[in-house]
Amino acid sequence: MRAIFIGHQTWLVEHGNTRILIDPLLCEDFGLVDEHRIEIYPPRAVNAAALSDVDLIFLSHEHSDHFDIQSLNLLPRSARFVVGGTIVEPVKQCIRDLGFTLTQVNDTEPMRVGDLRLRFYPADPKTAFWESRVTQVHIEEADQPSNGIFIAVDALVSEVFKADITQGRLAPPKLVIVSNNSRVSPPGAFQSLENWGDNASDSNRKVGPLGIGVLSGVLTSYMDDFPVQPKNIALCGGGFIKRLGGFAAFPFSNQPTLSRLANRLSLDTNIVGLLPGETFALDSDSESQIGVDWVQVDKMQHNLLIDELDQFIKARKTVEVVASVRRDVQDVEMYEALLRRAQAELQRLAKSLMLFITGRKVLAMSHYKGRKLGPNRIVFSFVSHALGRQDSYTLNLISGQFEAETHSQLESLVAQYPFGVRLPLVDFIGMVEGDLQIWDIVGVSVQSWFEGGIFDGLIPFFYSYYGENGSPELLAKIIGRSMRNLEVCP
Template structure:
């Protein structure tokens, strides 16, 4: 299976047995009003033979930049079109009048198109009101032992129950996630807005803004620690012809780089028209000229344990240091981290930026770390142990258990179930121990051993 970006949020998904179009925007210029005309900033021409052979068209919503009527003149009049139950009936009738076979699909119901299977995913509660009828997509190639599947976020916040919607027959880990939160400010149809805004524009200088970005852009429920091999940032790739966009300081490439810096074990790429992503065991991106994508293992990261204030024999241990760095990123990307970041008072005490405590007990020495959100890293705690429980959350575990997890000698549940202590606010599913189990599970974490 491969997926090609045609510009903005238009995609062509192809397999050896057929292809489908998603939100086809097949012309560079588009728009339904003569007053407001738009153009894609990057555009890919699809050969007529390819368009004539598509097995079906999927429309995520009836917005003009997703459902472009003029593009259907390039397709067979009898093409099969799949729409969600939230799709406008008048727009659906326009398709029927043209000759298309329109199928209205209930949200969450798997549908087969050749050897591909898809289902619509409802928007999350934080989605802007004008996008509330938009649906995201899951698409899988199902004629293989472990179905390869992708998630395409379409102008929506992520629905919190999304993990429960994955069909049991699908392999649980998505192979690719397309993220369509983008940040360009401009006037559209008479009002000024952030196109597909969910949170303020990103900034590496503001940890809370960076975390807001991660919380909004990364689908936390299906991949809270970047379990997908590849994320693609797409969308917002158009402008009004009478109001060209200024040079964007924060475009999709900038957003992709910020996400790459925050990533654990995945690669982030910004899509442009013509970019093709091959979904399989060796996932890579190709353009007209081959490009290489640095793995997240080698990517620069703003989170580091090299700034520890005091020397500690445990901190000098390579396994402990690597484990701390990985766990720091896991905490920052987790629901528990989100809760802690926005908790300002605990047990009647005003909190500073250090709200999570990790105490590692060794045979010769014990080191206590506090997680500092302002640095995005663990720092050695300079307060006595009797103040530990005044923090909202924490975890105590043995140095040997932590080292075995990092080295790959044992799993977290094997080593920590009987000899660890945790305390935290929030539901049990967001506990420090649960986070530890998830953060160091395979294939999210690559052990040293």
């Protein structure tokens, strides 16, 4: 059995005459919102015709870096299509509308597909809630169950899967594939869950994370309670670039470099980091794996991106927060109309926010930065750089209503309110109306600050409230538009 890396978190597992495709991203970019599609890193081209005979397509969950309609449209409708029981209905309907026969799995009973046997597992309950609908998969040779691959995707390793190994129902896998989604962000930029309040002034700009911390998190903390030490761990994920502002040269991660570093640290496990098109064979001891000719890395463009990154670092440059992902408004009347829509949306979400962990955390606080807190403790600040406008609103925890705030400068808001977010008005309305997804704007045009841990702020609330599970109607709208653009209509 061998695993072929196609890019980001897309894998093709082959054995005998059987081929299983996982989370297919086959285009040079991906995304459900066509005007905000994101480039795959490293840049590569996939000849989808080479996948015309795949036996089964498995979709782990519905996030756009796994579920790409344009890529699915390239695949044979003869392939069996499998999803987990927690995937949201608009995605299942989209798959049916594309012409696939859909199978939904709700348990861990083995599924025989030709020369392979598959088992599907729910994510560990401690997984971040926006990734908690991930279904993980174990693939083994039907005639030799000890040859197995476990693909963890974006979630913590399933407790049910670990119990199956511990209790002898399943042989330990020879390869565990884990996702490294640790963003390598440019100096001056921030990851989606980072606290802007710690870096609000130019004198306290962050300079970026180090790869060794990524290895610690992915290879030691993540695998801490795995029943047996895996023989091989493959890193994937983070294989894309949000080409906005000065972000172009900064991929989320570089798996081959990280794997070489990890193996020099003398870990007891072989760490595998592949470029798209490279393969890993379970029955091979060779460190150099043979690639496939139907996936080709654009080596020239890849080298240009690496050179661009090197020059950026040597020049000690920084980037600024992108003014807006969507085109900013130039007209005051249009801005005022959008602002009224934003005010109505704030009143709609107020009760949900108060019940979310953010609201519960701030309600339990009495003081902030040495001052006693009043009833207004959470602030939303909307900006238009084109018009020079900033309009802020604070949530009154007694009335449950948002009220206008006269102060709009970021440092003043950070000093006064323990929880807040500042983002372009056009991006907020785009998210509210389903013209883009929350994933399109976080880590790009949004600044947030909070007290406590990374799950306590407003970005996790956005993930919950506007994400695929919280707002399936927004997802359905986006999917419908994408399907019409492909001229695929139910």
